[in-house]
Amino acid sequence: MSVDSDAGASSRDWLFPSPAGGKQQQRDWIYPSPLLSSSRLSKTPTRRFFSTYPPPPRAPAVPVATVTTPQNRYYPASAGIRRRINFPRRSLKEDVSVEEKKAVPASNAAKCLKAADAAAFRFKFSWQRFVVIAFPVAILVALISSLVNKNFSLQSQVTDLQHQIYRLNGRLRLCSGLDSLNSNDSSYEESDTDSYYSKSLKITALAVSLILLALPFFFLKYVDYVSKKSKSPDSIAEEVSLNKQLEYKVDVFLSVYPYAKPLALLVATLLLIFLGGLALFGVTDDSLTDCLWLSWTFVAASGNHADSEGLGPRLVSVTISCGGMLIFAMMLGLVSDSISEKLDSLRKGKSEVVKQNHTLILGWSDKLGSLLNQLAIANENLGGGIVVVMAEKDKEEMEVDIAKMEFDFRGTSVICRSGSPLILADLKKVSVSKARAIIVLAEDGNADQSDARALRTVLSLTGVKEGLQGHIVVELSDLDNEVLVKLVGGDLVETVVAHDVIGRLMIQCARQPGLAQIWEDILGFEGCEFYIKRWPQLDGMQFEDVLISFPDAIPCGVKAASHFGKIILNPEDSYILQEGDEVLVIAEDDDTYSPTKFPTVREAPFIHISRPERKPQKILLCGWRRDIDDMIVVLDAFLAPNSELWMFNDVPEKEREKKLIDGGLDLNRLVNITLVNREGNAVIRRHLESLPLESFNSILILADESVEDSAIKADSRSLATLLLIRDIQAKRLPYRENKVSHVHRDSFSQGSWMGEMQQASDKSVIISEILDPRTKNLLSMSKISDYVLSNELVSMALAMVAEDRQINDVLEELFAEEGNEMHIRQAELYLHEGEELSFFEVLLRARQRREIVIGFRTANAERAVINPPNKMEKRRWSVKDVFVVIAEKE
Numbered sequence: 001m002s003v004d005s006d007a008g009a010s011s012r013d014w015l016f017p018s019p020a021g022g023k024q025q026q027r028d029w030i031y032p033s034p035l036l037s038s039s040r041l042s043k044t045p046t047r048r049f050f051s052t053y054p055p056p057p058r059a060p061a062v063p064v065a066t067v068t069t070p071q072n073r074y075y076p077a078s079a080g081i082r083r084r085i086n087f088p089r090r091s092l093k094e095d096v097s098v099e100e101k102k103a104v105p106a107s108n109a110a111k112c113l114k115a116a117d118a119a120a121f122r123f124k125f126s127w128q129r130f131v132v133i134a135f136p137v138a139i140l141v142a143l144i145s146s147l148v149n150k151n152f153s154l155q156s157q158v159t160d161l162q163h164q165i166y167r168l169n170g171r172l173r174l175c176s177g178l179d180s181l182n183s184n185d186s187s188y189e190e191s192d193t194d195s196y197y198s199k200s201l202k203i204t205a206l207a208v209s210l211i212l213l214a215l216p217f218f219f220l221k222y223v224d225y226v227s228k229k230s231k232s233p234d235s236i237a238e239e240v241s242l243n244k245q246l247e248y249k250v251d252v253f254l255s256v257y258p259y260a261k262p263l264a265l266l267v268a269t270l271l272l273i274f275l276g277g278l279a280l281f282g283v284t285d286d287s288l289t290d291c292l293w294l295s296w297t298f299v300a301a302s303g304n305h306a307d308s309e310g311l312g313p314r315l316v317s318v319t320i321s322c323g324g325m326l327i328f329a330m331m332l333g334l335v336s337d338s339i340s341e342k343l344d345s346l347r348k349g350k351s352e353v354v355k356q357n358h359t360l361i362l363g364w365s366d367k368l369g370s371l372l373n374q375l376a377i378a379n380e381n382l383g384g385g386i387v388v389v390m391a392e393k394d395k396e397e398m399e400v401d402i403a404k405m406e407f408d409f410r411g412t413s414v415i416c417r418s419g420s421p422l423i424l425a426d427l428k429k430v431s432v433s434k435a436r437a438i439i440v441l442a443e444d445g446n447a448d449q450s451d452a453r454a455l456r457t458v459l460s461l462t463g464v465k466e467g468l469q470g471h472i473v474v475e476l477s478d479l480d481n482e483v484l485v486k487l488v489g490g491d492l493v494e495t496v497v498a499h500d501v502i503g504r505l506m507i508q509c510a511r512q513p514g515l516a517q518i519w520e521d522i523l524g525f526e527g528c529e530f531y532i533k534r535w536p537q538l539d540g541m542q543f544e545d546v547l548i549s550f551p552d553a554i555p556c557g558v559k560a561a562s563h564f565g566k567i568i569l570n571p572e573d574s575y576i577l578q579e580g581d582e583v584l585v586i587a588e589d590d591d592t593y594s595p596t597k598f599p600t601v602r603e604a605p606f607i608h609i610s611r612p613e614r615k616p617q618k619i620l621l622c623g624w625r626r627d628i629d630d631m632i633v634v635l636d637a638f639l640a641p642n643s644e645l646w647m648f649n650d651v652p653e654k655e656r657e658k659k660l661i662d663g664g665l666d667l668n669r670l671v672n673i674t675l676v677n678r679e680g681n682a683v684i685r686r687h688l689e690s691l692p693l694e695s696f697n698s699i700l701i702l703a704d705e706s707v708e709d710s711a712i713k714a715d716s717r718s719l720a721t722l723l724l725i726r727d728i729q730a731k732r733l734p735y736r737e738n739k740v741s742h743v744h745r746d747s748f749s750q751g752s753w754m755g756e757m758q759q760a761s762d763k764s765v766i767i768s769e770i771l772d773p774r775t776k777n778l779l780s781m782s783k784i785s786d787y788v789l790s791n792e793l794v795s796m797a798l799a800m801v802a803e804d805r806q807i808n809d810v811l812e813e814l815f816a817e818e819g820n821e822m823h824i825r826q827a828e829l830y831l832h833e834g835e836e837l838s839f840f841e842v843l844l845r846a847r848q849r850r851e852i853v854i855g856f857r858t859a860n861a862e863r864a865v866i867n868p869p870n871k872m873e874k875r876r877w878s879v880k881d882v883f884v885v886i887a888e889k890e
Contacts, residue, residue: 144211206282209275261334269327273299276320283312299324348395348418355386355415356434356469359802362421362457363441364391364398366711367475369405370773370795371439376412377525378803381589384411390419390430421457424464433466437802440474442498445709447477447626455481458489468492471805473798479627480664494808496797502790503631504815506767509788510619510698511638512824513765514864516788518855518884519822521866522586523796528867530800530807531590532559532567534582538595544573544847545598548840550585553593554854554867556886557584559806567809569820570852570886584810586854586867601840601872614640618695622682622721623702624649629663636670637817638889646676648691649704653677682721685728693725694732694764701725701768703790711771711791718768719775725766814886821889825851827881834878839871842883851887 254260276295281288297304298320305317345351359375361368372387379385389398398416419426421440432438440457443450454474461472472493474485479500486493509516521527531553538546546555557569561580568575569584577583587593617639625631628647635645647656656677660667667675680687682701693699701721703714770776771791801808813819830845830853831837837845839853846853857864859880866884 144208203282205278205288209278209282212275212278265327265330265334268330269299272320272323272327276316276323279316279319280313283310283316295320299327350418350429352428353388353415353417353430355388355431357436358386358388358431358434360430360432360435360438361387361389361441362391362438363443364389364393365441365444366771367441367791367795367798369402369407370792371441371799372402372405372409372412372414373407374525374796374799375802376408376410378799379412380410381591384409384413386413386415388415388417388430388435390417390421390426392418392420394418422453422460424460427460427464432461432468433464434469436470437805438468438470438472439798439802440472441798442475442477447499448481450477451481451485455485455488458485458493462489462492473802473805475794475798477626479630494801494805496794496801496808498790498794499625499627500630501794501797501811501815502769502788503625503627504634505793506700506702506769506788507631507634507638508815508821510700510765510767511617512822514824514857514882515822516767518824518864518866519793520796521864523793523800525796525799528586528588530556530584530804530810531587531593532582532584532804532806533590534580535595536579538577538583539579539581541577542573543571543575543577546577546583546595547843547847547852548601548871549595549598550587550593551596551871552867552869553585553587554843554852555583555585556852556854557810558582559584567806567813569810569813570850570888572850573847588867601838601844616640616642616644617697618644618646620646620648620691620693620696620699621702622648622699622725623704623718624651624706625702625708626705627663628702629660629665632660632665632670632673632675634817636672639672641672643673644676645673646678646691646696648678648680648682650679650681653679683717683724685724688721688724689728693729696764699725699764699766701766703769703771708771715770715772715775718770719779722766722768722779729764818889820886823851823885823887825883825885825887826879827856827877827883828879830883831877832879834876836874836876838874839868842877843871846883846885849887851885853883853885855884857882857884 254264257263273292273295276298277288277292280286280291280294284291286294294304298317302321302325305314305321308314308317361371368389375385375387389402391398395416395418398418402414402416417426417430419429421427438461440454443453454476458472458474461468472489474489474493474495476482476485476495476497477499479497482495482497485495505516505519509519522529538549541549543555543558549555557567558571558575558577559565559567559582560578561582562578567584585593619635619639621628621631632645635643639645651659657667678691680690682688682704701718704717707713707717767788768779769788769790770779773792776792797811801811814821829849830842839856842856843853855864855866855868859878864882864884
């Protein structure tokens with residue numbers, strides 16, 4: 001049996017020993033590599049083994065008679081020769097692919113091969129990089145070492161030659177006996193040797209300076225070469241080139257470290273001086289020290305190289321001078337950049353405020369102008385204070401806006417800084433820990449977003465590591481968020497809810513016309529305001545005696561130490577001041593009053609006049625506010641039973657009840673008022689004419705929620721509604737000349753349109769919520785509305801609480817539904833017509849009714865007088881006069 005091989009196919013040689021010969025002959029065995037059984041390593045070539053030992057046991061071979069050779073020659077099977085059997089060779093790739101298909105999926109095998117190739121390439125590339133980096137460095141080190149070695153070798157050769165010359169000169173002196181000649185020759189040889197040594201040293205110094213000067217150039221070229229070599233299209237993971245890595249490290253060093261640029265400039269200057277000195281030492285006859293000093297002069301002043309002589313010294317000196325000019329330009333640019341950055345930092349408000357006991361205002365709003373004005377007035381008696389304003393605005397823009405405010409700062413300095421109150425670094429920049437008061441202004445816009453930002457600001461303030469020296473006054477827009485802010489801030493926080501304060505004030509003014517002007521006088525620092533102070537000399541006195549102990553102030557309450565510092569407004573006459581108690585007064589300033597020996601006041605007889613009963617009222621609310629549900633609750637507490645509250649706005653009636661319930665109002669708990677809903681637009685005359693405007697006791701025009709984000713739009717809408725209502729009332733009411741006041745006749749002619757509206761204003765009270773202070777003049781000139789300047793009043797309250805946080809408790813009680821409040825009383829409750837009494841006597845008569853008189857307004861005056869002077873002076877009173885008192889709510 002024979003096996004024929006295919007033509008052109010590769011063959012595999014299998015060598016079997018011949019059985020002939022009886023002796024054990026050398027046998028050649030060919031085994032395939034055992035690694036062929038693995039599909040991953042099937043590419044390993046077959047290895048041939050030659051051994052004299054018998055092969056391992058195999059399966060019995062099929063006997064064949066003859067074997068066909070490639071030359072078609074046949075040999076008998078019994079011949080004692082080596083036989084060759086040719087099998088068709090199969091490629092290794094086919095074996096691998098077949099086995100791999102049986103072992104793993106083709107996709108996994110491809111991934112494994114790809115990962116292995118990538119790993120091999122990275123190893124190969126890293127090794128090549130190491131070789132490429134190490135080889136030039138080794139060459140450079142070997143070059144420098146050879147130069148240094150050559151220098152020392154030449155020096156040793158010169159020393160040997162000197163010794164030989166000395167010996168030869170000695171022999172010459174013995175032979176010729178010419179001592180004088182020999183001595184001259186010896187000195188000549190010594191000088192020649194010294195000059196040779198000095199020349200070789202200078203050449204070496206010049207070479208070293210050139211090599212060091214060329215090193216950066218070769219290094220950059222080398223880095224560029226390595227970076228180009230690192231880019232391989234076969235690489236799987238893209239690697240960052242060496243030059244980019246170096247650029248990044250240099251950039252980080254120069255940008256992170258503040259003194260990196262000056263340090264780099266200093267190193268460059270020293271290197272230039274050192275290399276220039278070495279080069280000068282190589283081309284001149286001066287010493288190394290003199291050459292270094294000369295190099296410094298060339299760097300410092302480029303004109304010093306004009307005295308150089310010779311090509312070498314001139315070339316080196318010009319090079320050093322050029323480097324000096326470059327370093328000078330770099331230094332000039334560095335200094336200029338530093339100065340520009342510092343000035344830019346100052347211009348943008350990034351510098352730190354090194355102050356203490358200052359007032360810090362965080363945020364920016366329309367109330368800032370009034371707030372700054374009130375703080376300036378409060379600090380006038382101290383010679384002026386310091387107010388720091390930090391907002392997320394440009395410093396120059398803030399300073400321009402503040403400069404446009406038309407009021408006198410009275411010595412108070414206003415410092416502006418740009419930053420965010422939510423960032424602790426910005427808070428430290430304005431010395432927040434050393435401020436005596438911190439005011440957080442509400443942002444203009446959405447109430448919930450504004451309160452959320454105020455809450456985050458309080459969180460940032462409580463996170464200051466150094467702690468806070470003063471208290472925090474937070475302006476909020478929604479009363480529902482007050483609890484959360486106080487929960488976060490704790491005892492450090494005092495809140496002023498702008499909408500709630502204005503709403504309650506509008507209700508009080510609607511019930512008692514003229515109260516808005518009194519609140520402006522008390523809340524503002526221009527007139528009289530609340531102060532709390534301890535007076536030890538008053539300990540043991542009754543409150544009735546304390547009332548007449550201050551000729552320049554009016555006591556209103558006591559801060560009782562026995563009640564844990566609680567402020568008691570309008571206490572009983574029998575209350576005795578104890579040690580630690582403080583007295584709450586209304587005075588012009590904190591240093592303008594003090595107690596004296598109380599004067600002798602004639603006891604005024606009690607005039608028993610019954611207090612008039614409260615009558616049902618009819619009130620109209622024009623517009624829709626966010627906290628209108630709270631206003632309804634307050635009105636229900638203040639008004640008499642069977643009163644009516646008309647609500648006129650453009651909110652559909654079906655949605656009103658849902659909004660009121662969502663706001664927390666329980667309609668079933670209203671006991672004194674009845675709600676009447678009307679839908680319409682308050683700036684459309686036809687809608688307003690459908691209302692019985694002449695029958696309302698009070699009309700409240702609210703800044704509508706739809707336009708409250710813009711003060712100008714809200715005020716324009718309120719002013720238009722006011723004029724329309726007054727015109728409709730004037731047309732419906734008969735004109736009565738005899739009831740037009742004297743002030744009105746002086747301002748306008750009889751029968752004029754404005755006069756008719758003034759007559760209508762005598763019939764009903766209209767309270768307009770005004771946001772922009774510029775609208776104040778329009779309403780004050782027309783005298784047709786008892787206005788409320790909301791932004792200005794909120795600013796006054798913020799300033800007062802910032803100056804003394806205890807005043808916030810007083811304001812909260814005066815605005816609350818229960819407790820004490822301000823009233824305007826008719827004079828007939830305390831005196832007769834034409835009776836002459838001093839203010840102290842009227843004060844004692846009011847105490848019989850448990851009231852504290854704080855001021856009065858005569859019948860022919862336009863403004864009330866709070867805390868009048870000369871309280872012992874008698875004057876004639878009229879029953880048309882009115883008194884301003886603090887009394888319990890009716």
